[in-house]
Amino acid sequence: MTLETTQGDRFAQALLAGDHPAANACAREAFTRGVDYLYEDVVKPALARIGEMWARNQITIAEQHVATALAQSVLGALYPEFPWPPPGPPAIIACVAGELHELGARMVADLLTLDGWDGMFLGADVSDAALLERVAQTRPALVVLSVTMVPGRRGLAPLVASLQRLTPAPKLLVGGAGMLGKEDLDLPPGAGAVLSSARAAVEWARRWKP
Ligand code: B12
Structure with a gap:
């Protein structure tokens, strides 16, 4: 070889x-x-x-x-x-608290933006408070959470619950290498999906585009 x-x-x-x-x-x-x-x-x-x-x-x-x-x-x-289209519906993409791997999440943000979303990438290690504040201000149609390190899964349940309590509640995608094998994460029906590639994120998000 x-x-x-x-x-x-x-x-x-x-x-x-x-x-x-x-x-x-x-x-x-x-x-x-x-x-x-x-x-x-x-x-x-x-x-x-x-x-x-x-x-x-x-x-x-x-x-x-x-x-x-x-x-x-x-x-x-x-x-x-890059062939950026005009900005469409807002989407917020963030690495969960403690997560320093940001390149994959940036790729998700870019591919969503290229697919017609107005992707706002918040970067690495975003605290729950900062994320919730931004979501409340921006009211995105979609929130994407990126988890590479397995410990990042721990804080997901309360964060997901807080996002779902917002009115209107955004659609939610959770993914990244730390979620592999966790596609069965207990998200309430219709709340979202757990996926592992940026391509999959784009395809899934299409069905939600307002
Ligand atoms: C660069 C790197 C770092 C950099 C990150 C810098 C930066 N600015 O991002 C730094 C130095 C900070 C770092 C630190 C650490 N790292 Co590191 N790091 C990497 C490395 C080499 C590349 C990461 C990367 O950018 N990959 C490229 C992107 C494109 O791939 P991706 O992240 O998987 O993203 C894709 C998908 O997952 C998906 N995706 C991502 N988010 C989402 C969200 C949704 C909703 C969806 C649908 C999809 C999706 O989209 C992307 C495209 O498909 C990886 C190796 C690897 N296999 O990736 C190790 C790796 C992830 N790191 C590892 C480790 C162990 C660490 C440290 C613990 C090391 C240490 N002792 O300090 C720390 C932990 C830091 C922390 N708390 O997060 C291990 C993790 C092993 C494990 N499973 O637990 C890896 C796999 C290396 C290895 N082979 O052991 N790291």
Whole structure:
């Protein structure tokens, strides 16, 4: 097996080498196949591979930080070229309290915005109070909660209950790697869904678009 088997592998190698031009070229090439391809089929597997290397002590946490920062800057540089549609119904996307993994949630926010929502990304580690305040002010049709680390599930039930008490109550999607295998989370009927990819979020949210 060669090292460079997929675009995701090539992107990972460019990120780990801190090779901005190569990372940029790889992302740009993937972007010609669509933002969802770039995100789901190139960036996501590249970062998963980098995470595995860190978990096996093959790279340091500092190297992982450098790679993630480079990925974010390469994606940011492409933003002006994304085919953003006019803003549609508001959606709020947030990482739950204590959750520092923000790139996946940002991807969900971007793909929803590209699909006609007005996605407002609140970022990493959003406290319940800050989220509820923002939701009360903005009255979004949709709220998306991102959970990567399993402990983040703990606070979900009270947060979901608080969101459902709002009038009007927003539709709710919960997802991220920390929810894998938790698709049976006890959400009240009609309240939402637990999903694991940004593509799935977009498809699910379509049925709710006002
Ligand atoms: C970069 C990174 C970090 C960075 C994050 C920086 C940042 N600005 O985001 C930093 C250094 C902060 C970090 C910290 C930690 N990390 Co980390 N990290 C990663 C890494 C390498 C990449 C994450 C990423 O961006 N992935 C790319 C995105 C696109 O994938 P994604 O997050 O899964 O998102 C996709 C889907 O999940 C989905 N999605 C996301 N949200 C939602 C929401 C909804 C509703 C839906 C439908 C879908 C959805 O959409 C995305 C596209 O499909 C991963 C490896 C990996 N496998 O991902 C490890 C990883 C997640 N980290 C891990 C660990 C252990 C940690 C730390 C505990 C390490 C430590 N000891 O400090 C801390 C915990 C911090 C915390 N409290 O959150 C482990 C988690 C293992 C586990 N399951 O418990 C991983 C898997 C690495 C590994 N292989 O062991 N990390």
